[in-house]
Amino acid sequence: MTGPRNEEEHEELRRERRALTIGAVQALILTCAAFAIPATGLLTGLAALAGIALLGVLQIAVHFRWFLHLDLRRSHRHDLQLVLFTVLIVTLMVGGSIWILFDLHDRMM
Amino acid sequence: MTASAHTRADERAHIGLTQREGEGPDPDEAAPIIFGFWVFLMADLVLFAVLFSVYAAMVNGGQGTAPGPADLFDLKIPFVETLILLASSLACGKASLALKWRHDRGRLLAWMGLTFLLGAGFLVLELRDFIQLATEKNAPPQASGWLSSYWLLLGTHGLHVAAGMIWLAVIAAQVVLWGLVHEVKLRIMRFALFWHMLDIVWIAIITVVYLFGVQS
Structure with a gap:
């Protein structure tokens, strides 16, 4: 078959x-x-x-x-929430690290 | 029967291709396993995101007197590498379709083999690039902060690709030895997620490392 x-x-x-x-x-x-x-x-x-x-x-x-x-169907909300939460964490970690390190870099100049 | 098949197509229990009704694994049974793998993938993505932030910090002010992106990067190789990975993703997608719709193992194994070979092609190009950087171009990881972060980011991605290839070879052996039992099907489904996710990481590398590198 x-x-x-x-x-x-x-x-x-x-x-x-x-x-x-x-x-x-x-x-x-x-x-x-x-x-x-x-x-x-x-x-x-x-x-x-x-x-x-x-x-x-x-x-x-x-x-x-x-x-x-990955799409926006109602039945996929759990998976979508997982991905969106990861996006949030990534934004905080990457954004925060870059902000602090660039600020430090400017002050060292 | 028709009505339930319709509901299934519209409201799948998990993201991605579900196996056909009656052939299993049942989508409801697969759902927690696939979801668990998504959790791993997202955690892996966070690891890469942190490596990217280290890279971003190092590319601005971590270069010292060592050669920088503008001296080192030639976009031809990364372009070919991108095409190879894209083709590998396509072959992997074809393997997923073969798993679901075909019952001959030959076709599935052929697509898995092509996925593997394209992955190997990518790694050969990347290794060649690494060797050139470390020798001719005087850009080993220890030459500057930027180069350390470059090697770390690219190396982590390359190791993921290599690990994926080992995993793929093991699954292929299981397909041959055990046939398409539910456990093996679930492994192929998870491998496909892993492989497509690595492609996404590579797109970010292309954008942030290579294209930004030659542009700025």
Whole structure:
């Protein structure tokens, strides 16, 4: 017995294949766009850094959505809360460390 | 039957691909195991986040007189590495689909093998880069604070990839020896999460280390 057994499963398989393709294509486009910024020199200075950061965040979102299948469904609230709590912890730890260390760096100058 | 299948598709018990009804492991049975693995993944992500903050602190004012990002980085290799990891993620996704929809182990093992080989390709490129840095380019970890944090961050990611490959090889052996029993299916499902998560860490490395490095 192989493959989908009924119409529902056909639809499910089609959706899951589509998710993988969408994810791969979007990730590829975002990667190429991010590398294009320093390669072409179209953007410079702060605009370039902001563009790279935005593309990176977008690609991370794409990976979470299409490869890890994280979404906003009601039945996934526990998992979503876990991820959001991690984002909070990461923001506090990274933001706090960088703030303190940069402040220290300025005072040492 | 149709109605319950419909409910299942709309309200899965856990994130990610659930196995098909009647073929198990049942989504409700898998849910706590998959959720537990997500907790591990998020803890691992916090570890990487802290390494990133060390990196950010060191890249500003930790470089001393040693070579810096602008001297050392050539974006060609990181670009190829990114494409390889992306392809590996795609192969891993294909393996997950093969696990769910196909009952021939050959196809599943072929996708797992491709995932493994692409992971190996990435590691070879990364090792080559490390060796060049330590020898020709005079940029070993001890040369500056920035280089220490660079080696630590990239090395931790590389070790994760290597560990993932060992894990994948062990699971592949279990597929061959034991077949697609529930425990093995659950391991493949967790491996897929791990592998996709490593890709996310790599995207952050590409952005913060390489692209920011050559841009600023």
